[in-house]
Amino acid sequence: MxxxxxxxxxxxxxxxxxxxxxxxxxxxxxxxxxxxxxxxxxxxxxxxxxxxxxxxxxxxxxxxxxxxxxxxxxxxxxxxxxxxxxxxxxxxxxxxxxxxxxxxxxxxxxGCIKARGGVYEVLAYAEQLAARAGLLAEGQSYAAFADPAFRDLFARHVIAVGSTGNLGFSVGLMGRALGFAVEVHMSHDAKDWKKQRLRELGARVVEHRGDYGIAVAAARSAFAGRDDAHFVDDEDSVDLxxxxxxxxxxxxxxxxxxxxxxxxxxxxxxxxxxxxxxxxxxxxxxxxxxxxxxxxxxxxxxxxxxxxxxxxxxxxxxxxxxxxxxxxxxxxxxxxxxxxxxxxxxxxxxxxxxxxxxxxxxxxxxxxxxxxxxxxxxxxxxxxxxxxxxxxxxxxxxxxxxxxxxxxxxxxxxxxxxxxxxxxxxxxx
Ligand SMILES: Cc1ncc(COP(=O)(O)O)c(C=O)c1O
Structure with a gap:
């Protein structure tokens, strides 16, 4: 050395x-x-x-x-x-x-460690949107996040992520469960079944010919500066x-x-x-x-x-x-x-x-x-x-x-x- x-x-x-x-x-x-x-x-x-x-x-x-x-x-x-x-x-x-x-x-x-970060970041974003929209009352149970008023709010927002598969699934599953639109950018080596599973959840899957880094960079630039969207940055997110x-x-x-x-x-x-x-x-x-x-x-x-x-x-x-x-x-x-x-x-x-x-x-x-x-x-x-x-x-x-x-x-x-x-x-x- x-x-x-x-x-x-x-x-x-x-x-x-x-x-x-x-x-x-x-x-x-x-x-x-x-x-x-x-x-x-x-x-x-x-x-x-x-x-x-x-x-x-x-x-x-x-x-x-x-x-x-x-x-x-x-x-x-x-x-x-x-x-x-x-x-x-x-x-x-x-x-x-x-x-x-x-x-x-x-x-x-x-069924994957990426949920610990991906689900968490979707929840953090949902909480931030709900607070900003005045939907959170003192002492309210967060079970209400699945109520129509919350879902209507989330449906007007997009969550995007670049992934080899498992982060996309975690974000897609949680995002769709709350009613968000979800867009997952995937690398050439992401498995077809992982893409299919996301489509079945109602997520939009964007396939890239390049590797994981290229998929992440493409998603990051596509969503930069949009008020109605949140990009889950696998390379740089403190929430994750x-x-x-x-x-x-x-x-x-x-x-x-x-x-x-x-x-x-x-x-x-x-x-x-x-x-x-x-x-x-x-x-x-x-x-x-x-x-x-x-x-x-x-x-x-x-x-x-x-x-x-x-x-x-x-x-x-x-x-x-x-x-x-x-x-x-x-x-x-x-x-x-x-x-x-x-x-x-x-x-x-x-x-x-x-x-x-x-x-x-x-x-x-x-x-x-x-x-x-x-x-x-x-x-x-x-x-x-x-x-x-x-x-x-x-x-x-x-x-x-x-x-x-x-x-x-x-x-x-x-x-x-x-x-x-x-x-x-x-x-x-
Ligand atoms: C099964 C599995 N293990 C480990 C990891 C590694 O996580 P990270 O990319 O955050 O290092 C991943 C990432 O997607 C994964 O899918």
Whole structure:
């Protein structure tokens, strides 16, 4: 690793490890990782913002319960499941330690982590419109957001988003449930069934020949400056980020209920599949607020699309892409197929991410199959990424600490995968 002064003058190609450029699986430990207490005060968001997000989720619980009565009684949260025996040992490659799965693949309403941000941002926009229109009375239940007066207001507004699929679905589902017009701009690698599902909700789907970044940029410019529209910016939205961050409090409660201590002698390693970075970034930020240095956020990316690794390793304050270092961004993990990382997330998390681990597509399919066979988890390829990383990361931890470590693998989507898609993914495992 070059010294800091030397780094300033290195060309981009020389800042990125050779193995990453060759698309070989890599563990990149963050040389900029700093004590949490020294980083948090310098960030523009803090605990009060996450608490506000939690309060907003709570205000909207009666609405979610009214709109989706079968699903989690108004709470968008997933179980924390402990894995034991041979499966847990296999995931850790034989190392000691406890393994839990944070099962967002089965998240109520959308079956994907992107709901934590996407649903949240739609609710925040709806609240803002309702307040401006004078529809909110003191002490009123937010279940009223599904009443005709609110729906008439929302029907006069458009929500737009650029997405590889799952953010679009979360925004589309919530937006349409409230009566908004919804327009989703999708990249060439977005799956047809994800587009179809959005059309069935009544969303307009705009298909782009380019990648995810191009779809986002097109939607952003199409909706800039419109008073009747709101663009959910996957690359740059603070609301999305805080919606994800609120998940940290759920995990904290679940770990406490399971009797798991987290502290200097009991580290918590959390494996988060990373696309543009919003979901893992928000969750990691929330966890750092709660657990400080005891939590190690580990982002997991496909070998062909390690945009956050490239951005952080470049150490530059301008956006760089995986194409800039010779990678092609082609991966079966459609949710993670992002060429450039969110700069909001890269700047916020640059000193807080412990490591980025890259994984090949065949490992995603292998783990997708193992987790179905051994635990009946229905995952999409992106959501299996943490399993392909945990054993490799665990081996880098000091041997004397390993038995005290709790590993949480965040499974981020898949419960709503159509049967034929899931069968096809299983066949590749
Ligand atoms: C299943 C799944 N996992 C993880 C992610 C990563 O989220 P982000 O792009 O915010 O990093 C996505 C993104 O769409 C996804 O669909």
């Amino acid at each position: 070059a010294a800091a002064s030397e780094m300033q003058t290195l060309p981009l190609g020389d800042r990125i490890p050779e193995a990453v450029k060759r698309a070989s699986p890599t563990i990149w430990t963050n040389p900029a990782l700093a004590p949490t207490a020294s980083v948090l005060p310098g960030l523009s968001a803090g605990r009060a913002d996450v608490d506000e997000a939690v309060a907003r989720w709570q205000r909207f619980a009666p609405l979610l319960a009214r709109l989706f009565p079968e699903e989690g009684a108004g709470r968008i949260d997933s179980p924390l499941v402990q894995l034991e025996g041979r499966l847990s040992r296999d995931i850790l490659d034989g190392a000691d330690g406890r393994v839990f799965v944070k099962a967002d693949h089965a998240l109520p309403v959308t 980020f805080l919606g994800y961050a609120a998940a940290a409090l759920d995990l904290q409660r679940q770990l406490a209920e399971a009797g798991i201590a987290v502290g200097p002698a009991h580290p918590l390693c959390v494996y988060l599949p990373c696309g543009v970075g919003g979901a893992p970034g928000g969750v990691a930020f929330g966890l750092k607020l709660l657990f400080g240095d005891a939590v190690h956020p580990i982002f997991v990316e496909p070998v062909a699309a390690p945009c956050m690794l490239v951005q952080l390793a470049a150490g530059l304050d301008r956006s760089v892409s995986v194409y800039d270092v010779g990678l092609d961004n082609r991966t079966a993990a459609d949710g993670l197929a992002c060429a450039s990382a969110s700069m909001l997330v890269a700047r916020t998390l640059e000193k807080l991410v412990a490591a980025v681990v890259t994984v090949p597509d065949d490992a995603l399919f292998r783990w997708l199959k193992v987790m179905w066979t051994e635990a009946a988890f229905r995952l999409e390829p992106s959501a299996a990424a943490g399993f392909a990383a945990a054993g490799r990361y665990a081996a880098t931890l000091p041997a004397q600490l390993r038995s005290a470590v709790t590993h949480v693998i965040w499974t981020t989507g898949g419960a709503h995968l159509p049967a034929e898609e899931f069968e096809a993914a299983l066949a590749r495992g």
